[in-house]
Amino acid sequence: MFTTKRIPFYVAFPFALRSVSLFLAYSVLICLLYSLAGWTFLAIPFVPVATIGTAVAFYVGFKSNSSYDRLWEARRIWGSLTNASRAWGIMTVDYITNRDTNNPLPAEGLHEIHHELIYRHLAFLTALRVQLRQKPVWELHRDPAHEVVERIQEFRQCSLDKELSRFLPGSQIEQLITHPNPATILIQMQSAQLRELRDGNHLPEYYHVEMERMLAEFYNQQGACERIKSFPFPRQYAYFSYVFVWLFIAVLPFGLLTEMAKFSNWHIWLTVPFFTVIAWIFNTMEMVGDTSENPFENSINDVPMTAICRNIEIDLRDMLGETELPKRVQSVKNILM
DSSP states (O other), X not given: XXXXXXXXXXXXXXXXXXXXXXXXXXXXXXXXXXXXXXXXXXXXXXXXXXXXXXXXXXXXXXXHHHHHXXXXXXXXXXXXXXXXXXHHHHHHHHHSSSTTOSSOOOHHHHHHHHHHHHHXXXXXXXXXXXXXXXXOGGGOSOOHHHHHHHHHHOOOOOOHHHHHTTTSOHHHHHHHTTSSOHHHHHHHHHXXXXXXXXXXXXXXXXXXXXXXXXXHHHHHHXXXXXXXXXXXXXXXXXXXXXXXXXXXXXXXXXXXXXXXXXXXXXXXXXHHHHHHXXXXXXXXXXXXXXXXXXXXXXXXXXXXXXXXXXXXXXXXXXXXXXXXXXXXOOOBTTBOO
């Protein structure tokens, strides 16, 4: 995620270089054929070209709006996870006490239970984050958005066991990574411990129901993330938007030739800068939609899940009374992951 108002040149340059070079070469070639080779038949009326451009602009706008909706929904889900996580921390500390039990636990035992439930929840968020950042089959390719992240931040996908080692003992990690969906197993482990506390009369029934309802909410938010991750932006919209943009770009210089030739012979060379600018704008609109449609792909437009998880970790560990808290994740060259 960008943290500045404007995108720096060194980030935008890789996206623009190849396309702008192609547009310049294409328009120069057409102008040379028109002026030097005498291919005046290349000039076509501008009205149909303008009609195509208008239709393409509406179509690309629809795609961009739909892509933004996917990105914003993903951010809203992680905002809900943040709020629910804080509620989980409060419930853990305030509900699991010796106040309503005939079988009180020592203070150290209560603190250990609080520690297990909160740290296991942090492990759940970490597992969910790592799972979401695994690339699906349809995204197994390189693109400038990923290249920029790796070059600027030297970002690499961390292995799940290494990430979980901050919150769980090694024996639990070895068991977890054998499951296809470790995040769901961690919630199941939370539920099992709550049931044990209820059976041991350390958690009143009403509080047990409330905390189980919160675990169900975590499953709901996980499912919402997985829905975005596993279901790509419909290919019929994404693909034909790409086709229509490049079809318009291909015919645009022929229509511009007609308009520029109305003034003088040398005015036809104005086709080159005008075509390059217009083509770059339409191509950029298309790329914005492409780079926003999948918000969990280690891209510069990702939801900053690492930073969100760290903020939640700080809040929950502070609720436990810990003083040595990790620092918040800072952006590197204006990119926050």
